[in-house]
Amino acid sequence: MSTDFLQPNLEDLQQDVISLLKKIEELMYRASNLLISDPSGKKYAGFQKEVVDAKKNVEDLELVMAIVAPMKAGKSTIINAIVGQDILPSRASAMTTLPTEIILRSDKAQPVLVLKPNTISCLKRTLSTLQQKIKTNGLNQAVTKMAKYPHLTSLIPKIQDGFSIQSEIGGLEGIKQTLTDLNDIVRVCTVLEPLIDPLNQEYFDVPCIYTPFWKATDAGQSKFLGNLVIVDTPGPN
Numbered sequence: 001m002s003t004d005f006l007q008p009n010l011e012d013l014q015q016d017v018i019s020l021l022k023k024i025e026e027l028m029y030r031a032s033n034l035l036i037s038d039p040s041g042k043k044y045a046g047f048q049k050e051v052v053d054a055k056k057n058v059e060d061l062e063l064v065m066a067i068v069a070p071m072k073a074g075k076s077t078i079i080n081a082i083v084g085q086d087i088l089p090s091r092a093s094a095m096t097t098l099p100t101e102i103i104l105r106s107d108k109a110q111p112v113l114v115l116k117p118n119t120i121s122c123l124k125r126t127l128s129t130l131q132q133k134i135k136t137n138g139l140n141q142a143v144t145k146m147a148k149y150p151h152l153t154s155l156i157p158k159i160q161d162g163f164s165i166q167s168e169i170g171g172l173e174g175i176k177q178t179l180t181d182l183n184d185i186v187r188v189c190t191v192l193e194p195l196i197d198p199l200n201q202e203y204f205d206v207p208c209i210y211t212p213f214w215k216a217t218d219a220g221q222s223k224f225l226g227n228l229v230i231v232d233t234p235g236p237n
């Protein structure tokens with residue numbers, strides 16, 4: 001007996017989901033416009049952005065797999081092993097504070113770390129808050145407060161001098177160093193300015209690493225395999 005009728009037609013299913021998401025996007029747009037002078041209007045604008053992102057995921061057939069485990073469980077290490085490259089920073093002491101997307105793409109020749117404008121402005125705001133704090137209370141007090149994280153004390157004078165944050169960083173070493181600095185800046189912020197959550201901002205896009213990955217050579221088979229995205233997450237303490 002043929003079971004073909006039980007097999008979903010992926011292309012049709014994809015189109016159905018895309019048109020449904022388009023309708024939801026329209027509804028969110030209308031709601032945010034109607035409520036433009038109401039505080040909830042912003043909330044619907046946020047929902048609309050989420051739906052637009054979700055639609056893009058379905059268009060690209062993106063499968064997102066988040067790696068979630070307690071702190072120091074080996075999340076970043078296992079992602080490096082899956083990707084086959086030592087691309088995410090890991091160490092014996094607490095490391096990941098910024099969720100990071102690793103987008104595996106067969107059309108990429110080299111890994112590249114991409115930071116969107118809102119991510120950069122958010123991190124720059126965090127940096128200037130920390131600089132202000134160090135200026136007001138002095139370098140010594142900042143270093144003393146960081147006693148629990150001795151490996152981060154050398155970052156304090158660097159924060160004081162200022163960091164340049166680029167939107168695209170290539171090469172394994174450059175990516176790893178940039179991610180180490182950015183993750184550590186967020187951790188320093190949680191110690192020196194615990195009331196500020198650098199990630200709790202509207203539309204904070206997480207850093208993305210686009211990196212090469214093998215793909216089956218059978219074009220017919222792989223046409224609808226889509227892209228795998230792995231998300232490294234900060235482990236709860």
Ligand SMILES: Nc1nc2c(ncn2[C@@H]2O[C@H](COP(=O)(O)OP(=O)(O)OP(=O)(O)O)[C@@H](O)[C@H]2O)c(=O)[nH]1
Nearest residue numbers: 071072073074075076077090091092094095096235
């Ligand atoms: N022996 C052993 N060590 C491991 C294994 N996996 C990871 N490690 C080590 O454990 C430490 C923590 O690994 P990470 O990958 O940074 O762990 P994480 O879960 O990403 O940590 P956070 O980002 O701080 O939450 C590192 O020193 C790794 O080298 C493993 O399977 N065996």
Ligand SMILES: [Mg+2]
Nearest residue numbers: 075076095096
């Ligand atoms: Mg980690």
